[in-house]
Amino acid sequence: MFRLLKYSLLIIAQFAFAFPIVAQTPHATIKTEAEKLVTDNLGNAYLIDGATINKFDSIGVLQKSFSNKNFGAITSADATNALRIILFYKDFNRIITLDNTLSEVGEATALETIGFPLTALAAASHDNGLWIYDQTNFELVRLNRNLQIENRTGNLSQVLGIALQPNFIIEKDNRLFLNNPSTGIMIFDIFGTYSKTIPEKELKNFQVLDEHIIYYRKPELSEINITTLEKTVFDGIDPEALVVRIEKKAFFILKENELQIFNKK
Numbered sequence: 001m002f003r004l005l006k007y008s009l010l011i012i013a014q015f016a017f018a019f020p021i022v023a024q025t026p027h028a029t030i031k032t033e034a035e036k037l038v039t040d041n042l043g044n045a046y047l048i049d050g051a052t053i054n055k056f057d058s059i060g061v062l063q064k065s066f067s068n069k070n071f072g073a074i075t076s077a078d079a080t081n082a083l084r085i086i087l088f089y090k091d092f093n094r095i096i097t098l099d100n101t102l103s104e105v106g107e108a109t110a111l112e113t114i115g116f117p118l119t120a121l122a123a124a125s126h127d128n129g130l131w132i133y134d135q136t137n138f139e140l141v142r143l144n145r146n147l148q149i150e151n152r153t154g155n156l157s158q159v160l161g162i163a164l165q166p167n168f169i170i171e172k173d174n175r176l177f178l179n180n181p182s183t184g185i186m187i188f189d190i191f192g193t194y195s196k197t198i199p200e201k202e203l204k205n206f207q208v209l210d211e212h213i214i215y216y217r218k219p220e221l222s223e224i225n226i227t228t229l230e231k232t233v234f235d236g237i238d239p240e241a242l243v244v245r246i247e248k249k250a251f252f253i254l255k256e257n258e259l260q261i262f263n264k265k
Contacts, residue, residue, distance in 0.1 A: 024262060026253075026260035026261055026262055027059065027060070027250075027261055027262055027263040028059055028060025028260075028261040028263075029060070029258050029259070029260050029261075030047070030056060030060055030258060030259040030261070031257060031258050032047050032049065032054075032254075032257065032258060032259055033049055033257065034047035034048055034049040034054075034254070034259070035048070035049070035242070036048035036049075036074075036076075036077070036243070037243045037245060037252060037254040037259065038077050038078070038079045038245070039079065039245040039247050039250075039252055040079040040080070040081075040082035040247070041080075041082060041247060041248060042058075042082045042247075042249070043057065043058030043247045043248060043249030043250045044056065044057055044058065044063070044079070044082065045057075045058075045245070045250075045252055045259060045261065046077055046079055046085070047254075047259060048074050048077055050073045050074070051067050051068060051069045051071070051072065051073055051074060052065060052066070052067040052074075053065070053066050053067070053074060053077060053085075053087065053098075053102065055102055056259070056261075058247075058249040058250040058261065058263060059261070059263060060259075060261050063102075064101050064102035065102065066087075066098055066102040066103075066104070068096060068104075068108075070092075071089035071091070071092040071094045071096075071108070072089055072091045072092055073089070073091070074087050074088070074089060075088045075089055075090040075091070076088045076090075076121070076122070076123075076168075078122075078123045078124045078170065080123075080124050080170060080171065080172060081124055082100055083099060083100045084097060084098075084099065084105075084124060084128065085097070085098040085099075085100075085102070086098075086122065086123060086124045086130070088119075088121070088122035088123075090119070090120070093110065093111045093112055093116070093117065093118070093119055094108045094109065094110060094111070095108065095109040095111065095122050095130065096108045096109075097109075109130075109147065111132065114143070114147050116132060116134050116136075116141070117136065118134070118135045118136045119132050119133065119134060119135065120133045120134075120135040120166065121133040121166060121167070121168070121169040121178075122169070123169045123170050123171055124171065125142055125143075125171050125176075125190075126171065126174075126190060127144070127145060128144075128145035129142055129143055129144050129145055129150065130142070130143045130147075131143075131169055131171055131176060133166055133169060133178070137155055138155045138156050138157040138158070138164050139152055139153045139154055139155055139156055140152065140153040140156065140169075140176070140178065140188065140192050141153075141192075142190075142191075142192060151190075151191050151192040152192060153188070153192040153193075153194070156186075156194075159194070160186075160194065162180070162182075162183050163182060164180055165180065165181065165182065166178050166179055166180045166181075166186075167179055167180075167181060167204060167205075168203070168204065168205045168206070170206075170208060171190065172208040173208065173210070174189065174190050175187055175188065175189065175190070175195075175208070175226075176188040176189070176190060176192065177206075177208060177213075179203055179204075179205070179206065181201060181202050181203060181204075182201065182202075183197055183199070183201065184197045184198050184199040184200050184201055185197065185198040185200055185203070185206070185213060187226070198213065198224060198226070198229060200213075200215070200222075200224060200231075202217075203215055203217065207245065207246065208226075209246065211225055211226050211227055212224065212225055212226065213226060214246060216237070216241065216243065216244035218239070218241070219235060219237060219239055220233050220234060220235055220237070221233075221234045221235075221237050221244055222234070237253070238253055238255065238260075240255045240256065241253045241254070241255060242254050242255060242256065248264070249263065249264050250262060250263050250264060251264075
């Protein structure tokens with residue numbers, strides 16, 4: 001049984017599951033070969049399989065699908081804003097923006113045409129902007145809605161004196177989070193000013209929920225308070241889980257051949 005800690009993982013405040021999840025029956029099970037899963041704050045799940053992204057609601061009903069095979073496989077998807085989904089295709093250096101019906105908004109952005117021929121990461125930013133990590137100059141760059149440079153960090157490898165090979169980026173609640181597996185989670189403000197590093201190493205991705213960073217690393221689900229750095233570790237997750245996500249309306253577990261959805265009671 002999970003320890004019931006105040007606000008830990010936001011489960012008490014917004015989810016109220018009787019744990020462990022592994023002992024419960026999912027409210028919905030979706031057969032899938034997808035290896036990537038993202039979710040939005042409305043409780044929708046987005047399964048990514050190669051060049052295809054499928055959107056399911058919190059009870060497991062397929063809502064929409066999108067596929068563009070011109071740019072290869074989808075490297076990452078950012079559903080932080082449920083009305084504006086950002087797809088990044090690293091191999092072709094392209095970004096596609098989708099609306100909440102997974103319809104394409106405008107044309108694909110060719111990043112090399114605006115001066116960024118080698119982009120490693122991309123994510124949504126406030127006011128319809130974008131964050132990218134420019135691998136050539138080892139810097140974070142914020143593009144506004146017109147794809148003009150609004151903020152940039154300069155060479156972070158030189159500024160911070162560390163080797164950079166980041167693998168994940170997300171903007172949430174007026175902060176920008178950049179994951180560098182060898183050093184931890186780097187936190188910046190929305191202008192790209194460095195704040196601090198949370199020394200949680202070798203992560204692939206994570207969620208930011210209010211003042212907490214949530215991540216799953218077999219066999220545990222962990223929470224770190226961004227301000228105090230207090231860490232809480234929970235077990236009891238299905239040992240076959242590949243990805244675990246928490247949202248207000250549902251809890252998601254992606255396994256090798258299926259997505260399990262546990263709805264809020």
